[in-house]
C-alpha cells in the first residue's frame with residue numbers, strides 16, 4: 001500500500017508543483033479570510049478546469065464550512081478546502097470488481113482508452129483474475145496492433161478480427177470466449193468517437209446491446225475515459241455517452257502533466273458519475289484507483 | 301449546443317435595458333460579466349479572459365458606445381472584432397525551403413499528430429509536392445505501424461528505421477532517403493510527450509538542430525482546457541514553434557484553447573483537423589473561430605437583433 005501511494009504522489013508530483021506554488025502564493029499573502037482570498041481560490045479552481053459555476057458552488061460550500069466550524073485561521077483554510085473538494089468527489093459504494101464482469105471502455109478520440117485498458121488488464125491480472133481483451137476498435141489505423149502489444153505486455157488473451165470488420169461481431173465473439181473460458185474480466189476497447197457523431201454513437205449502441213444480450217450472469221460496466229487536459233467539453237462528452245450506455249464511472253487520464261482534470265467535479269455534480277481510476281503516465285503501472293483525498297491535493 | 305451562446309446571453313442582458321436608450325457604465329459591466337463567463341465556458345484561459353475583458357470594457361465605455369442609439373449592438377460588435385483580431389486576422393501559409401523542406405509535428409499525447417501528418421502529406425501532394433512521411437515515434441505501441449497504415453491509405457511513402465534507432469538519427473536518415481528518392485517535403489511524426497518531460501523535450505530540440513525544420517507545428521486538441529497555455533508556452537519556449545494546428549474541430553467544443561494559444565505564443569494557427577479521414581483538413585479561419593468561441597454563428601444578424 002505504501003508503494004501505491006508513493007507512486008501516486010510521484011506521478012502527481014509534477015502536476016502539484018506548479019499549482020501548489022500558486023496556491024501557497026495565495027495563502028502566503030493572505031492574513032485574513034476575506035472576499036479577496038475567496039476570489040483567488042475561485043481563480044485557482046477555474047484554472048484547474050473546474051468551471052465557473054461549480055467553482056462558485058465549491059466556494060459557497062467552503063464559506064459555509066468556515067462559518068459552521070468557526071475557522072478564522074488562514075492556515076486552516078487549505079485543509080478545509082481540501083475536505084470540501086474530497087467530499088464533492090466521494091461516492092457511496094466503492095467499485096466492485098468481484099465476480100465475472102464485462103467492461104466496455106468508451107470515449108472520444110485519443111483520450112487514452114487503449115492504454116488504460118492495457119493498464120487495467122495488468123492490474124486485474126496481478127489481482128489474480130483471468131482477463132480477456134476485445135479489439136473492437138476495428139477502425140483506427142493499427143488500433144488492433146496497439147491493443148495486441150498491450151495484451152502481450154499484460155500477459156492476457158485478446159480476441160480480434162480484421163481491420164475494418166464489424167466491431168459488434170468482435171464483441172460478440174469476445175463475450176463467447178469470455179464465457180467459454182470462464183474468464184473473470186472481459187475488457188472491450190472501442191474506437192474513439194466524438195459524441196456528436198450520430199452514426200458512431202449508434203454503432204456503440206449496437207455493441208452495447210450485444211453485451212447486454214450475451215453477457216449471461218456477468219455484470220456489465222461501462223467506463224468513459226476522459227482526458228485530464230480536456231476542458232468544459234468533457235461535461236458534454238459524459239452526458240452524451242451516458243445517453244447511449246448507462247455509465248458506471250470515469251477513467252481520468254494524463255494527470256501526470258500540468259492539467260488538473262477539474263472538470264470531473266461538475267460531472268460528479270450534474271451526472272453523479274464517479275471517477276474510478278486515474279492515469280498518471282504511459283507505463284503499465286501508471287494507473288491508480290481514484291482517491292478523492294489525494295485528488296483534492298492535486299487540485300489544491 | 302452545450303451552452304447558450306454569448307450572443308444570446310448578451311441579448312438577454314440588453315433586452316432588460318430596452319427602451320432605456322443610453323447605457324450606463326453599470327450596464328456595460330453587467331454585459332462584460334456575461335462576456336467573461338462565456339469565454340471561461342469556452343475554455344479560454346483565465347488570464348487571457350481577464351486581459352481581454354479589460355480591453356473590451358475600456359472600448360465599450362467609450363462615449364461613442366454609451367451615447368449611440370444602439371449600444372447593445374455596438375458592444376457585441378466590439379467583442380467580436382477584438383476577438384477576431386486576437387485570433388490573428390488573415391490566414392497563415394506554410395513556408396518552404398528551396399531544396400528539401402522539413403515539417404515537424406509536435407504535441408501532447410493523443411493530440412492528433414500522426415493523423416495530421418497523413419493529412420498534411422495528402423494536402424501537399426494535391427499541391428504537386430512530393431512528401432515523405434518519417435516515423436520518429438519509437439515509443440508508443442504500434443505508432444510506426446499506424447503511420448504506415450496511414451501512408452498506405454493515401455499512397456505516400458513512409459520512412460522508418462524501426463523502434464530501436466534514436467529519433468534524431470531517424471530524422472537525419474529520412475532526409476538522406478528523401479534526397480535519394482527525389483521527395484521534396486519530409487514530414488516528421490514525433491511521439492506525443494508532456495511539455496514538462498525534459499528528456500523528451502530535449503529530443504525534439506536535437507531533432508530540430510539536426511534537420512532544421514522549416515515549420516515546427518504544435519498540434520493541439522481543440523478540446524483542451526485551461527492548461528493549453530502552459531503546454532503552448534513550454535513547447536514554444538523550447539522549440540520556437542512556427543505555427544499551431546488545432547484538431548478535432550468536428551466536435552462541439554467551443555475551442556477557446558485556440559485563442560489562449562494564439563495569445564501566449566503569438567504564433568499563427570495554420571490548419572485545423574475536422575475529422576478522422578485524410579481529407580479532413582482545412583486552412584484555419586480566424587474569423588470563423590472567433591464566432592465559434594463566442595457561440596455566435598451569424599454574427600452580423602445577431603448584431604442587428606441586439
Ligand SMILES: Nc1nc2c(ncn2[C@@H]2O[C@H](COP(=O)(O)OP(=O)(O)OP(=O)(O)O)[C@@H](O)[C@H]2O)c(=O)[nH]1
Nearest residue numbers: 109110111112113114115192254279280281409410
Ligand atoms: N502522459 C500520459 N499519456 C497517456 C496516458 N494515457 C494514455 N496516454 C497516451 O495518450 C496517447 C493516446 O492513448 P490511446 O490509449 O491510444 O488513446 P485512445 O483513446 O485509445 O485513442 P483512439 O483509440 O485513437 O481514440 C498515447 O500516446 C498514450 O501513450 C496518461 O495517463 N498519461
Ligand SMILES: Nc1nc2c(ncn2[C@@H]2O[C@H](COP(=O)(O)OP(=O)(O)OP(=O)(O)O)[C@@H](O)[C@H]2O)c(=O)[nH]1
Nearest residue numbers: 109110409410411412413414415492548573574575
Ligand atoms: N474526430 C477527429 N478525430 C481526430 C482528428 N485528428 C485525429 N483524430 C483522432 O484522434 C486520435 C488520436 O490521433 P493520433 O493521430 O493517433 O494522435 P497522436 O498525436 O499521433 O497520438 P500519440 O502519437 O499517441 O501522441 C485518433 O483516434 C485519430 O483518429 C480530428 O480532426 N477529428
Ligand SMILES: [Mg+2]
Nearest residue numbers: 113114137143
Ligand atoms: Mg484506442
Ligand SMILES: [Mg+2]
Nearest residue numbers: 413414437443
Ligand atoms: Mg502519433
